[in-house]
Amino acid sequence: MTAKRSYQEPATTVSRRENDFPSNDDGFIRSYYNRSSSVANDTANKASTIEEQRRQLPAFSHKKQLLYAIEKHSVVIVVGEPGSGKSTQLPQYLYEAGWSANGKTIGCTQPRRIAAAMLAQRVSEEMGVELGTTVGYSVRFSDAFNPETTRIKYLTDGTLIRECLADPLLSAYSVIMVDEAQDRSIATDMLLALLKKILRKRKNDLRVVISSASLDAERFRAYFDSNDVAATTTTAETPTLGSATILSISGRLFPVDVHYLTTPCENYLTASVEAVMNIHMHEPAGDILVFLPGKDDIAQALADTHELAQNNDGLGSMMLVPLSAGLSQEEQRQVFDPMPAGKRKVVFSTNVAETSVTIDGIVYVVDCGFVKQRVFDSVTGIDKLVTQPISRSSAVQRAGRAGRTQPGKVYRLYTYEAFKSGLFSPHDVPEVCRLSLAPMVLTLMALGVNNLVRFDYFQPPPPELLSHALEQLASLGALEPQRAVLTPDFGIYLAELPLDPKLGACLLNAAQKFHCLREALAAVGMLAIGSDPFVVPNGQRAEAELDKRDFMVQEGDVLTFVNALVAYQETPAKLRSQWCRLHFLSSRTLEQADRVSRQLEGYLIRMGYSRERCRQSCGQDFSRLQKCLTSGLFANAAKLEVDGSYRLFRGGPALWVHPSSVLFPETAKPKFVMFAEAMETTKLYMRGITAIDSTWLAEVAPHYYSEAK
Numbered sequence: 001m002t003a004k005r006s007y008q009e010p011a012t013t014v015s016r017r018e019n020d021f022p023s024n025d026d027g028f029i030r031s032y033y034n035r036s037s038s039v040a041n042d043t044a045n046k047a048s049t050i051e052e053q054r055r056q057l058p059a060f061s062h063k064k065q066l067l068y069a070i071e072k073h074s075v076v077i078v079v080g081e082p083g084s085g086k087s088t089q090l091p092q093y094l095y096e097a098g099w100s101a102n103g104k105t106i107g108c109t110q111p112r113r114i115a116a117a118m119l120a121q122r123v124s125e126e127m128g129v130e131l132g133t134t135v136g137y138s139v140r141f142s143d144a145f146n147p148e149t150t151r152i153k154y155l156t157d158g159t160l161i162r163e164c165l166a167d168p169l170l171s172a173y174s175v176i177m178v179d180e181a182q183d184r185s186i187a188t189d190m191l192l193a194l195l196k197k198i199l200r201k202r203k204n205d206l207r208v209v210i211s212s213a214s215l216d217a218e219r220f221r222a223y224f225d226s227n228d229v230a231a232t233t234t235t236a237e238t239p240t241l242g243s244a245t246i247l248s249i250s251g252r253l254f255p256v257d258v259h260y261l262t263t264p265c266e267n268y269l270t271a272s273v274e275a276v277m278n279i280h281m282h283e284p285a286g287d288i289l290v291f292l293p294g295k296d297d298i299a300q301a302l303a304d305t306h307e308l309a310q311n312n313d314g315l316g317s318m319m320l321v322p323l324s325a326g327l328s329q330e331e332q333r334q335v336f337d338p339m340p341a342g343k344r345k346v347v348f349s350t351n352v353a354e355t356s357v358t359i360d361g362i363v364y365v366v367d368c369g370f371v372k373q374r375v376f377d378s379v380t381g382i383d384k385l386v387t388q389p390i391s392r393s394s395a396v397q398r399a400g401r402a403g404r405t406q407p408g409k410v411y412r413l414y415t416y417e418a419f420k421s422g423l424f425s426p427h428d429v430p431e432v433c434r435l436s437l438a439p440m441v442l443t444l445m446a447l448g449v450n451n452l453v454r455f456d457y458f459q460p461p462p463p464e465l466l467s468h469a470l471e472q473l474a475s476l477g478a479l480e481p482q483r484a485v486l487t488p489d490f491g492i493y494l495a496e497l498p499l500d501p502k503l504g505a506c507l508l509n510a511a512q513k514f515h516c517l518r519e520a521l522a523a524v525g526m527l528a529i530g531s532d533p534f535v536v537p538n539g540q541r542a543e544a545e546l547d548k549r550d551f552m553v554q555e556g557d558v559l560t561f562v563n564a565l566v567a568y569q570e571t572p573a574k575l576r577s578q579w580c581r582l583h584f585l586s587s588r589t590l591e592q593a594d595r596v597s598r599q600l601e602g603y604l605i606r607m608g609y610s611r612e613r614c615r616q617s618c619g620q621d622f623s624r625l626q627k628c629l630t631s632g633l634f635a636n637a638a639k640l641e642v643d644g645s646y647r648l649f650r651g652g653p654a655l656w657v658h659p660s661s662v663l664f665p666e667t668a669k670p671k672f673v674m675f676a677e678a679m680e681t682t683k684l685y686m687r688g689i690t691a692i693d694s695t696w697l698a699e700v701a702p703h704y705y706s707e708a709k
């Protein structure tokens with residue numbers, strides 16, 4: 001049996017609770033722990049219809065105020081507690097008030113795909129319409145909407161930016177709500193800047209709503225105020241629009257008790273599993289949501305909880321479910337399925353469930369206090385996944401997943417003192433300061449922004465990241481020599497592909513030079529979803545390893561994945577699931593990769609490549625595919641060192657073959673390799689490895705490698 005950890009009892013007085021919470025100066029809401037919502041709680045428990053539930057949400061009592069503000073201001077910044085009804089209700093209020101009466105759409109953006117799809121699902125249920133008709137969604141590689149009938153559209157910020165490529169003024173929209181703006185993804189920042197530009201041209205017929213539970217509202221207001229929209233909109237016929245305004249929605253539907261550890265825990269994984277077991281044994285019914293940093297942690301926590309539960313009588317009533325970005329949409333949807341009576345659902349999730357997601361039945365949240373964040377090093381050009389403490393803003397969001405459909409409890413696996421200390425920064429470092437900017441720069445250029453230095457960013461990116469992005473795009477052949485302008489035969493097409501430019505370049509080069517699109521589409525489809533298709537069922541490791549050998553090739557992981565996906569695609573559709581089970585392959589992963597590669601084929605066909613061109617295969621000449629992959633990923637080429645590690649040709653830290661790689665157990669490692677991504681856990685590991693010939697580097701990227709030996 002697990003030892004019970006000691007938590008601080010939540011304080012009983014409101015004032016103590018208010019003091020617990022970071023001040024408003026940080027953009028947080030003080031009343032978060034306020035118990036005054038218990039009155040609302042009683043009423044809410046009696047709610048029997050969706051309509052009644054909607055009326056009880058805090059947003060409802062602010063409806064008139066919100067609509068008035070949106071009528072009178074071009075930009076409205078809405079700050080409201082998690083679960084107060086921003087994401088689901090505001091778009092409906094706008095719809096009901098006639099903002100889409102002229103055939104225009106109300107768009108609501110989300111940083112994450114799962115949130116966009118789930119919100120559309122929920123709002124279509126609330127409105128009693130079929131998903132994809134009046135209410136729809138659009139995210140990368142998946143959508144459900146009808147341009148003729150959809151009036152409320154949930155989409156990722158990135159998808160809306162892509163829509164700008166075809167409709168630069170976003171003329172299909174009357175209102176755009178940028179939800180979860182505190183997330184500060186590159187796409188959110190870029191969208192804010194584009195909207196500011198668009199507002200200058202669409203003075204009276206576009207409104208922008210920016211919403212969050214935890215943002216620095218004044219900063220957003222100042223950014224939009226500098227647009228001076230108000231000064232440009234006074235005519236007799238048109239109303240005088242005010243500049244940006246801030247509106248807060250106070251209160252929440254259900255109370256949430258927050259518990260901290262009294263002493264720090266040594267291992268967040270062990271502590272998370274213990275917390276789950278303790279809740280399960282000592283707390284009344286209610287599902288549990290556990291936040292962990294990454295997929296590996298989730299797999300370990302699932303195994304540990306399973307083992308502990310099996311060793312304890314009467315604990316079979318738990319249902320363990322993983323949730324992370326790498327899972328297919330169908331797998332992600334399982335998280336929302338109702339539980340059979342008497343079962344307790346335990347969801348182990350990365351931060352994909354942190355914002356805008358309501359999982360009905362969640363009463364308990366366990367927050368390990370860590371997140372895995374991507375950080376790009378512009379000197380080495382390597383992306384690392386680094387595990388680090390979350391921000392206080394993230395802690396608010398995580399806690400906000402409890403108390404949405406009933407009162408909740410949050411167990412923070414860190415001390416209150418640590419939370420208040422400098423260890424937890426108020427907000428996450430925005431992506432624009434820590435990720436590769438090549439995708440952003442490519443899109444901005446495709447939108448006609450050629451002066452990247454003078455562009456009115458929400459937050460100017462570090463110059464070294466900007467110059468690295470320009471260097472990368474130039475070396476891929478996307479820029480005209482010596483000019484920051486996209487090449488007409490390559491750069492423009494590259495911007496149209498919904499892919500990282502390195503992967504997009506592999507596809508375009510496969511079509512234009514290497515004539516192996518069949519396999520390149522499979523390789524890029526697999527790399528775009530970022531999941532390993534091989535599965536190891538409990539107790540069947542030896543059989544699974546043996547079977548994997550049927551697909552394994554010494555050329556590395558990517559070609560092994562291609563073999564598996566091509567074999568899957570050649571299997572008749574109705575036999576695919578059975579075939580996958582037989583070969584220890586994940587049918588969901590392969591189905592998703594197949595769907596992505598077919599969609600990418602659609603993009604290429606729209607660009608003018610024939611279907612025959614898309615089916616061209618390299619046959620047994622794998623080197624053609626390897627060379628093609630090298631033409632996009634050349635910056636990730638590395639050579640073997642005497643200690644068994646690898647190092648980039650341009651120098652940098654030691655890189656190791658990941659244990660999941662097909663090249664891991666071999667003693668005779670290839671002298672030169674190239675990887676899709678590097679991830680730092682105990683060591684800096686390479687993933688998605690392909691063996692290469694070093695002479696290809698000077699051939700496919702002469703500007704980058706004048707001589708590689």
Ligand SMILES: Nc1ncnc2c1ncn2[C@@H]1O[C@H](COP(=O)(O)OP(=O)(O)OP(=O)(O)O)[C@@H](O)[C@H]1O
Pocket residue numbers: 057080081082083084085086087088089122212213253355356357358359360400403404405
């Ligand atoms: N799928 C769902 N099942 C049941 N109730 C839901 C669902 N989605 C939303 N709700 C109800 O609607 C409320 C409002 O949700 P909404 O996502 O609009 O809040 P929010 O203010 O945007 O929260 P956040 O800031 O956390 O995104 C939830 O607290 C919950 O009571």
